[in-house]
Amino acid sequence: MSLKHPSATVDAIADAPVDRTFEIATRLTPVGFYPKFGVVPAVLEVRDQTGEWDAPGQTRQLMLSDGGWVIEHTKVVEPSTLFAYELTDFQKVFGVLVEFARAEWVYTAEGEGTRIRWTYTFHARRGAGLALSAIVRLAWAPYMRRVLPGIAAEVERRV
Numbered sequence: 001m002s003l004k005h006p007s008a009t010v011d012a013i014a015d016a017p018v019d020r021t022f023e024i025a026t027r028l029t030p031v032g033f034y035p036k037f038g039v040v041p042a043v044l045e046v047r048d049q050t051g052e053w054d055a056p057g058q059t060r061q062l063m064l065s066d067g068g069w070v071i072e073h074t075k076v077v078e079p080s081t082l083f084a085y086e087l088t089d090f091q092k093v094f095g096v097l098v099e100f101a102r103a104e105w106v107y108t109a110e111g112e113g114t115r116i117r118w119t120y121t122f123h124a125r126r127g128a129g130l131a132l133s134a135i136v137r138l139a140w141a142p143y144m145r146r147v148l149p150g151i152a153a154e155v156e157r158r159v
Contacts, residue, residue: 003129007121008141014114014152016159019080021114022107024155026083027053030062033150037143039093039135041066068092075102082106097128097135114155118148 014021029046036042041064049060051074058074068091076084083105090098106117120140124132 003133004124005121006124006129006133006136007119008136008144009117009119010141010144010148011115011117012148012152013110014116014155015112016114016155017112018107018109018114020159021116021155022080022083024158025107025116025151026077026105028151028154033154034147036065037146038139040139040143041068041092064091066092068095070094076104080107093135097122097125097132099123099125116148116152118144120144 014025016024030043031046034043043062044065045063047061047063049058051058053060053074055077056074060072061069062072063069069089070087070091071089072085072087074083074085076082085103087101087103089095090101101120101122104119104121106119108115108117120136122132122136122140
């Protein structure tokens with residue numbers, strides 16, 4: 001793991017076709033699926049979302065349980081394959097440590113289902129790489145391992 005760009009990747013299998021998995025998972029509101037976990041705040045509300053979260057250039061503000069927020073910007077939308085967005089304007093602890101982050105969701109057919117691979121890469125502020133790497137390893141990666149199965153289960157429930 002790079003100190004300047006610490007990242008984490010998790011995988012889950014959804015028992016659903018890749019096109020439906022992509023459609024459901026990428027448009028899913030983070031509210032209720034991203035709970036508080038250690039130093040990672042919960043997502044409480046989505047504000048000012050532009051579009052259906054299905055094209056590059058859309059934005060939304062996520063309000064967090066620690067009183068902060070983050071802005072998400074869609075960057076890549078390749079239906080049934082790749083969904084990527086960047087996060088900026090972090091507040092509180094992450095605001096001190098993170099310049100921006102990039103999340104990528106890769107969808108691949110696996111048997112009758114879909115493998116979802118979620119990678120989150122942080123870009124550390126100057127001098128914050130060591131602390132941010134520790135948070136990613138000890139808190140963010142376990143958080144992702146807790147969140148992704150719930151999203152896969154929601155995809156299956158909606159199919």
